[in-house]
Amino acid sequence: VRARLGDHVYGADGEPLPAVVGGLLRSRRATLALAESLTGGLVGHLITEVPGASAYLLGAVVAYSDEAKTALLGVERHVLTYQGAVSEAAARQMAEGVRRAFGAEYGLSTTGIAGPGGGSEAKPVGTVHLALAGPEGTVSRHLLGSGDRHRVKLRAAWSALDLLRRALKD
Amino acid sequence: VRARLGDHVYGADGEPLPAVVGGLLRSRRATLALAESLTGGLVGHLITEVPGASAYLLGAVVAYSDEAKTALLGVERHVLTYQGAVSEAAARQMAEGVRRAFGAEYGLSTTGIAGPGGGSEAKPVGTVHLALAGPEGTVSRHLLGSGDRHRVKLRAAWSALDLLRRALKD
Numbered sequence: 001v002r003a004r005l006g007d008h009v010y011g012a013d014g015e016p017l018p019a020v021v022g023g024l025l026r027s028r029r030a031t032l033a034l035a036e037s038l039t040g041g042l043v044g045h046l047i048t049e050v051p052g053a054s055a056y057l058l059g060a061v062v063a064y065s066d067e068a069k070t071a072l073l074g075v076e077r078h079v080l081t082y083q084g085a086v087s088e089a090a091a092r093q094m095a096e097g098v099r100r101a102f103g104a105e106y107g108l109s110t111t112g113i114a115g116p117g118g119g120s121e122a123k124p125v126g127t128v129h130l131a132l133a134g135p136e137g138t139v140s141r142h143l144l145g146s147g148d149r150h151r152v153k154l155r156a157a158w159s160a161l162d163l164l165r166r167a168l169k170d
Numbered sequence: 171v172r173a174r175l176g177d178h179v180y181g182a183d184g185e186p187l188p189a190v191v192g193g194l195l196r197s198r199r200a201t202l203a204l205a206e207s208l209t210g211g212l213v214g215h216l217i218t219e220v221p222g223a224s225a226y227l228l229g230a231v232v233a234y235s236d237e238a239k240t241a242l243l244g245v246e247r248h249v250l251t252y253q254g255a256v257s258e259a260a261a262r263q264m265a266e267g268v269r270r271a272f273g274a275e276y277g278l279s280t281t282g283i284a285g286p287g288g289g290s291e292a293k294p295v296g297t298v299h300l301a302l303a304g305p306e307g308t309v310s311r312h313l314l315g316s317g318d319r320h321r322v323k324l325r326a327a328w329s330a331l332d333l334l335r336r337a338l339k340d
Binding site: 039 | 204206209210211212213214215217218219221222223224227228229230231232233234235237238242271272273284285286287319320323
């Protein structure tokens, strides 16, 4: 992973976070699938910068439209209607749905509002929900940051990788 | 799109290629879906760096495993067996499959060998097949380049966007 993809995308010992996560998945012989909305493919791109990523990354669904979230990931229509595509419930269902669709040990999801448009008082630009579905259940994380579209996406991708790293480390 | 994501990712007039493609899709009220293997999400990431990309990008499937290529994109098993996941036939079926899965006007695919491992005499590292499925049929492109993993991915993503730009311009 090149420095130009985000200077802060590093784990412990200066090793890039995608390589740290890859090493943990590899040592556990675990597989991963991604459900990306906000990040649009950035998490998958970062993970596949690491040689040999095909040993653990099965694939991803980038579900930018609501239709894709329901049809490909099994997110329930009422969640999109009443809680919205950017919500903890949607993030959890995306992670669980992609884990099921790919038959992976772990499903990791990102949803949020990258801006500059689309924000509201309740969900301002920079609102991010992440979720990780695994053998022991599903955990989620809520971020609220500032910055431009690129930074919101990059922080979300980094945090998603970190959520996975912490789960694998335990 | 930041310069650090690849200084050569630019279209005419210095406008970033993802923005050029986005403008063309928008003016034609056309939608796009991506089937990424080699690029691992990079094409989707680049497209979603442009504000308002949700108006035309429905989503993507990153199909890194053969299983994902068959189950989610409808690539035929015999194509994977006899021509391989990195072949013109696989790229065409990926593009057509993702177009169908998302109900998009255009389906754009990438497959290839990023390296450093996985190359052979017949298909060296840097071998890339791209395809674009649209209302008028499917076109494909074969690239053979050199460079490290990051460069192979970046060139493939740029070429895929350029393939789409040319089709939309006609």
